Amino acid sequence: MERNDACWCGSGKKYKKCHMAIDEQITLHAEKGEIVPSRKLLKTPFQIEKIKESAALNTAVLDAVAEQIHIGMSTEEIDRIVYDVTTKNGGIPAPLHYQGFPKSVCTSLNNEICHGIPDENIILEEGDIINVDVSTILNGYFSDASRMFKMGKISERAERIIKVTEECVELGLAAAKPWGHLGDIADAINTHAQANGYSVVEEIGGHGIGLQFHEDPFVSYVTPRGSEMLLVPGMMFTIEPMINEGSPDFFVDEDNDWTVYTIDDGLSAQIEYMVLVKEDGIEVLTK
Secondary structure (H helix, E strand, O other): OOOOOEOOOOOOOEHHHOOHHHHHHHHHHHHOOOOOOOHHHOOOHHHHHHHHHHHHHHHHHHHHHHHHOOOOOEHHHHHHHHHHHHHHOOEEEOOOOHHHOOOOOEEEEOOEEEOOOOOOOOEOOOOOEEEEEEEEEEOOEEEEEEEEEEOOOOOHHHHHHHHHHHHHHHHHHHHOOOOOEHHHHHHHHHHHHHHOOOEEOOOOOEEEOOOOOOEEEEEOOOOOOOOOOEOOOOOEEEEOOEEEOOOOOEEEOOOOOOOEEEOOOOOEEEOEEEEEEEOOEEEEEEO
16 A cells, blocks of 8 residues: 555555555565464454444353343343343344354353353352353454353362463453564463463453454464464454363364363363454443
């Protein structure tokens, strides 16, 4: 583009006052052989505002779950809360019918790593830990986040894995910086998990998000510092490591072809943030 052309992002600013410096930086890193995002992965100002509206609803849905979740309820009741709050506010639960997924939310208990399917026969009991993973479409824009919930008094080992998972996510967030790399986030997370005797699931990770449910890049949490895609202002993705007590290996339920379990029946925990890379840092959009 020419310096005085209107910027490609639709901001209304001249290119030289908007994305020219960012594009030049991307080119310099690409010439060094680094992995850089394509322009389609950089959200425009208009898109960012619309995605933030979706993110606000996603947070409200998780808040509603937090207010109502309790021992003795079924995971199907969690699904109804998510569906009702989302649809009453003009949204669509992103998981519903996504690649055949039958429910509006993922509810993963204890040794379930992810993609647990809500069921009226699965009743929350004292001592359970559960990940509730909410994803929302609002006016065509996507958002995503998950939280861990403790049912009553839980074991010391359950308390510990949730605490370390929280620390992993915060350390990953702290390592995320514009013009750094996705591997910086992964290294911070994997180092802390291993130092505490845990493993990080390798084959399932985070993802770009905003215009689609799952976009590039795939976000690994086991790669070295300085590796993987360059973090460029306008990128949007999830930080959502899955931390296991024992082996990082898993198997998928043969009956429903969705729920992912730890291979050794150990506990697993996951917390998910959705973040935006900005010129001056990282903004958390959902948590």
